[in-house]
Amino acid sequence: MQIELWINEKKVRAAIEPDTLLIDFLREQGCSSVKRGCETSNCGLCTVFMDEKPVLSCSVLAARADGHHIVTLEGLKEEAEGFGAYIADQGAEQCGFCNPGFMMNAIAMFRENPDPTDDEIREYLSGNLCRCSGYEGQMRGIKAYLAFCRQKGGQA
């Protein structure tokens, strides 16, 4: 079947199988940042934006993306570099495999709630598993980034 959608603001028309998952379709389209850590919607690694809302691309059929706007980390270069530098400054990226999904959901959180409490951060990102960092370094990075944004006077 044919679908037409926007991937990182670029219009894409493609032939897919009815059972193609969005994660596999996106990786085929060159969005290699989208990672798979499980098959059970538990790890959060495959998080992408569908019409600006974070979704697990392993649990969405590519067919359902027809007519929608999909954004992956490849499409958020500036935000990824801006926020990512704060994670890097903690050494919290470690193996890096969970980072794209974590970055996507963190960026979604900053947009939705530019001034979250620690508990709100933990709650919002609880679906993003990381086996390396113990999460504390990510928390320090997020808080340093938020402090920077506040100092800048603007929003996250």
Add this chain to the structure above:
Amino acid sequence: MEKKLSLINQPIRKKDAMALVCGKPVYLDDIAPKDCLIVKLLHSPHAHALIEEIDTGAAEKVPGIEAIYTYKDVPQKRFTMAGQTYPEPSPYDRLILDRRMRFVGDVVAIVAGENEKAVDRALKLIKVRYQVLEPVLDFRRAKDADVLVHPEESWRALCEVGADNRRNLCASGVDEDGNLQTVMEDCEIVLEHTFHTKANQQAMMETFRTYASIDTYGRLHVVSSTQIVFHVRRILAHALDIPKSKIRVSKPRIGGGFGAKQTCVTEVFPAFVTWKTKKPAKLIFTRQESQTAGSPRHEMEMRVKVGAMRDGTIRAVDFYTLSNTGAYGEHGPTTVGLSGHKSIPLYNANLEAFRFQYDVVYTNVQAAGAYRGYGATQGIFALESMVNELADRLGIDPAVIREKNMIREGQVAASYYNEQMNACALDRCVARAKEMFGWDEKPLRQDMGNGKVRAKGMAMAMQGSGISGMDVGSATIKLNDDGFYVLSIGAADMGTGCDTTLAQIAAECMECDLDNVIVYGADSDSSPYDSGSYASSTIYVTGKAVEKACRELREHMSVIAAGILDCPPQELIFAADGVATADGGKKVSLGELAERSMNGNTETVQVTVTHSSPVSPPPFMAGMAEVEVDMETGAVELLDYVAVVDCGTPINSNLVRVQTEGGLAQGIGMALYEDIHYDAKGRIAEDSLMQYKIPTRLDTGRLRVEFEGSYEKTGPFGAKSIGEVVINTPAPAIAHAVYNATGVWHRELPITPEKVLMGILRREKEE
């Protein structure tokens, strides 16, 4: 090099950090050729069975299928998948495909095809008739059982590890010192208990994966998510029965390892397909496969007997470990050793006698492997729990009993291969942890008045730094145009950051910016030999090789400079920007020197140094946990965890911290959440991240980490290891806190709410 250190113990960003946070395509499945054959495995549904008949006819007819292989197609020389120095202590008990199935998940057949759909269809069409056999599922009854896991004649052990396949024994042995019986009899209190830990999964976010292709020279090039490129080369040569010279192994970025990828879990399968078909092939394990056919921690049951005086003096330890290696013996003979050798030495101060005995048994469950801590984690849970109970029985503060008995700097430990502790800040770790935690101010137990009870617990831990007298680390450092350096290593950065920390050592030695050192590795063709990144060896062993290589390169560079400046090389001084005469009168810049090295030069500007250490200096740590137990539900909430670590000189202050926090989180998972159950037929229930509950950021509480420095003179800049020791304290510290809250010792992990509640109810009934 005696000047003030500028790059050591600094919070330096990892060299690959920005690529990783920006999601760049640097992992195996991002870089595998698009035309790879898709390889998948048919797994056994039976814990123990013989393949009577296997019919692949219908499956082969599926359009797009390239090849299907069964036990009839593979070389018949047994090998081990364990990534260890040859001759491996792990027995040679594997074939690529075997007729005998030894666990639910064992490999029946390999299918390779053009696309996933075709391969999935073919997998369903393979018809297998099994002769189902009685499995050995209870590891307590495996030794000398009637049913043998490896009855085959071709099974063999290369090393004297007390293995005997006719007794289901993968290893057995004893180590002792002093007159245990006499000392034990003379003790005023003797406690004995049995502890049980499960086959925990490393659960790195990137599952096992490998691709293979044939290179320009007709050689097999295997790219794998591995910690051990050189061991993989040897293992593949054994498995495929081809010369090692025909194989090249390299690694891309690795999405986590934690020891899992110290075993060749996936490599042999696509390598076999590519060698046969001469086409590129890749195998990406699903999470379910990683959970059921991976290389988890060895399940262990430990019987610990401690003899002490009423004043808390610990005089004797008797330790027996029964380890379950599962269907194959990867890392079986070695992990078990750490359960005793890296727990007993913690109580070295007054120890007069110890005995450490062990059996490692084969059973029909998933084969175990290497997981961070490597047996020490299990042993330390048992011994630390025992010491906490001893303190409780004697009415002594658990910190005080440790202060009385712990190993200290300068001591020689008979239970640790008679090594002397050059650098040991364990006493300061405990003291600092007490301060940070407020140990002396907090009660053991505090009823919160709302059905919840808060309590504290503690533990100590140690590990090693590389395998003494065995692990080899090498570094090649090369001077290039403009005076930048390329550092080649065979150690594997798996997210740990060793590409960066080893570059820090090089840059410190060469007195240059970190950006002036490019790191390349690991590739079995071009990297200098390294055993690989495991056993907490990389900074301590390979890091020392880097330091030595740099020192040697500086000498060569001084010779070139001496030629330019026309003076003896020994009169020159090496500085950040070049080499100068002692009086500073004449100077040649690094760029000029590098230029000269490429023009009419006969002096070496590329140096390789190989290093090995006769000792394995232990890093130490103290951990303290505060938990809140809901007495109505049994739920345990971790409120606060304090950890103070002695890793010698930290090379990168950020990375040692994150290593510690990450290790603590895994230890917390092991203590509270991560469970393994087998059904009556030997199938694992926790085969996904839905059932196998690794901690989320809501589950780890607050982790507070500090470091107490020591200086290990045999390590680079005084460094010891960090990677493994950090997983060892949470289980015993949390079990201790749960006891203080509920009055019940939990000697089996994980400590789930059901167990806590049943424990409370049982205790109330008894009272």
